[in-house]
Amino acid sequence: MAKKTVFQEFTKGLWSEVPPYRLVLGLCPTLAMTKGVDNGFGMGIAVTFVLVCSNVLISALRKVIPKNVRISCFIVVVATFVIIVELVMQAFTYPLFLQMGIFIPLIVVNCIPLGRAEAFAYKNGIVASFADGLGMGLGYTISLTILAIIREILGNNTFWNHQVFSSVFQPFAFMVTAPGAFVCLGLMLCLMNMLGKK
Amino acid sequence: MGDYFALVVACIFVNNILLIQYLGNCPFLGTSKRMETAVGMAMGVVFVLVMAGAATWIVWTYILKPFGMEFLRTLAFILLIATLVQFVEMFLKKNVPALYTALGIYLPLITTNCAVLGVCFINIDKEYTFMQTLVSSFAYPVGFGLALILLAGLRERILLARVPKPLQDTSIGLITAGMMSLAFFGFKGMV
Numbered sequence: 001m002a003k004k005t006v007f008q009e010f011t012k013g014l015w016s017e018v019p020p021y022r023l024v025l026g027l028c029p030t031l032a033m034t035k036g037v038d039n040g041f042g043m044g045i046a047v048t049f050v051l052v053c054s055n056v057l058i059s060a061l062r063k064v065i066p067k068n069v070r071i072s073c074f075i076v077v078v079a080t081f082v083i084i085v086e087l088v089m090q091a092f093t094y095p096l097f098l099q100m101g102i103f104i105p106l107i108v109v110n111c112i113p114l115g116r117a118e119a120f121a122y123k124n125g126i127v128a129s130f131a132d133g134l135g136m137g138l139g140y141t142i143s144l145t146i147l148a149i150i151r152e153i154l155g156n157n158t159f160w161n162h163q164v165f166s167s168v169f170q171p172f173a174f175m176v177t178a179p180g181a182f183v184c185l186g187l188m189l190c191l192m193n194m195l196g197k198k
Numbered sequence: 199m200g201d202y203f204a205l206v207v208a209c210i211f212v213n214n215i216l217l218i219q220y221l222g223n224c225p226f227l228g229t230s231k232r233m234e235t236a237v238g239m240a241m242g243v244v245f246v247l248v249m250a251g252a253a254t255w256i257v258w259t260y261i262l263k264p265f266g267m268e269f270l271r272t273l274a275f276i277l278l279i280a281t282l283v284q285f286v287e288m289f290l291k292k293n294v295p296a297l298y299t300a301l302g303i304y305l306p307l308i309t310t311n312c313a314v315l316g317v318c319f320i321n322i323d324k325e326y327t328f329m330q331t332l333v334s335s336f337a338y339p340v341g342f343g344l345a346l347i348l349l350a351g352l353r354e355r356i357l358l359a360r361v362p363k364p365l366q367d368t369s370i371g372l373i374t375a376g377m378m379s380l381a382f383f384g385f386k387g388m389v
Contacts, residue, residue: 024368025224028312032220071309072280079273087269102319105272109312111224178218179383182376186369193364 006131013135020143020185021192025111029103030144031181037160040148042096044141046089046104048134050081051113055133058121065122074117075108082107112140151175151184202333209337212388215313216345217379222313226346227371229304236350240343242304244336246286247314250279251335254318255328275318283309313342345382349375 004012017023020030026047033043054077058065065073086104089097097104107113116136121129153164155175174180215221222243229239254275262271287305290298308314317338321331352374361370 024227027223027227028220031223072277075276075280076273079276083269083272086272102316102323105319106221106312106316108272108276109310109315111310114310177383178220179376179380181220182217182372182379186365186372186376189369189372190364193366193369 004128006127009128010131010135013132013137013139014142015139015196017136018139018143019112019136020140021189023115024189025115026140027185028106029110030147031178031185032103033100034144034148034151034181034184035176036152036156036158037145037148038096039099040144041141042089042093043100043103044137044144046085047107047110047112047140048137049085050078050107051116051137051140052130052133053081054078054113055116055121055129056126058117059124059126059129062122070122071114071118074114074122078113078117079108112136147184147188151180155180202329205330205333206337207388209334210341210344211382211385214341214345214382214385215317215338216342217375217382219316221316222311222342225307225311225313226342226349226375227368230346230349230353230371233347233350233354235304236346238301239304239307240339240346242301242308243311243313243342244339245301246279246283246305246308247317247339248332248335249286250282250314251318251321251331252328253278253282255321255326255331258322271319271322275315279314279318280309313339345378349378352378 013019019025020027029043029047034040054074057077058074061073061077082105085107086097089100089104116132120132124132149159152158152160155171155173155177157164157167157169157171175184209215213219216223216226225239229235257274257278258271262268262274267274283305287298287302290301290305317335320338321334326334349371353371356370356374365373
């Protein structure tokens with residue numbers, strides 16, 4: 001593999017390896033947290049923070065962490081940052097914290113931070129890991145937000161809790177329920193397959 | 199007794215962990231391509247989750263809560279589950295080789311299955327007693343297994359069908375899961 005520049009590491013997360021659609025990772029929050037744009041965006045930002053911090057720290061410690069217990073070390077690092085996010089959200093964005101509930105602590109077992117730590121940060125330098133984490137995180141945020149926009153407008157006729165169309169448009173509640181989430185994500189994957197090069 | 203029965207039905211059907219609560223979707227899509235892997239994964243999750251549910255409840259009630267360390271629960275639980283899975287793997291390898299060959303490769307995957315950690319959190323958040331924790335830690339993964347095995351059966355059939363190219367594989371799997379979720383949605387309001 002040719003050596004990639006930092007900029008390429010950053011942009012690959014935005015299109016060619018965007019986590020939920022191309023790598024099919026981190027699906028649970030993608031399904032559960034896209035009922036409304038505020039949820040989706042908040043989740044994306046939380047994951048981005050955890051991803052950037054854990055990538056940088058693991059990359060900095062990659063010479064210290066023994067190979068045999070690396071997974072446990074990754075889990076501890078990721079869990080620490082997740083606890084930070086949890087406490088900060090509880091303090092400053094309490095309504096969002098209540099809505100997201102169990103899915104904030106579950107960022108720990110969301111495959112993206114662990115997957116990037118194993119596949120990238122453990123093998124690369126700090127700057128490259130930072131770019132990788134930021135790109136992946138932003139790609140994740142954008143994908144979640146797009147899905148949330150579709151689901152919230154069609155299912156609830158709102159955008160960020162503000163009404164979009166006049167009340168003539170009858171929203172179909174199917175989109176904001178669990179089955180709607182699966183079907184919508186399935187169609188989104190189909191669209192990505194049609195659009196893009198791998 | 200009636201309460202426990204209602205809890206079992208609620209956990210398996212009404213609040214199905216995969217299709218209604220959206221937890222554990224990565225292994226759901228990953229292992230549902232073949233019946234064999236689906237059955238292995240389902241059994242492994244039931245096996246681990248009963249132990250993990252009990253262990254996390256004990257740690258929460260007797261260690262974290264009395265000492266006011268509630269904020270550490272994410273870290274404590276994930277480490278507990280990871281070590282537990284490791285121990286189970288070692289124990290099975292030595293003492294029950296038959297079960298190990300059946301479940302072995304799924305055990306490490308279960309550590310990062312968010313259904314396991316999710317059920318542990320649900321038990322704590324709903325303030326279940328120890329017995330209720332045991333029952334729900336058994337019933338949730340049974341619901342997980344049910345959905346997983348049903349989907350695996352469907353996907354084995356879909357392989358034979360002519361699916362448009364962009365829709366193939368994960369995409370059609372998700373849409374099928376959506377249809378199943380719609381069916382499970384019908385249980386809503388039953389309990």
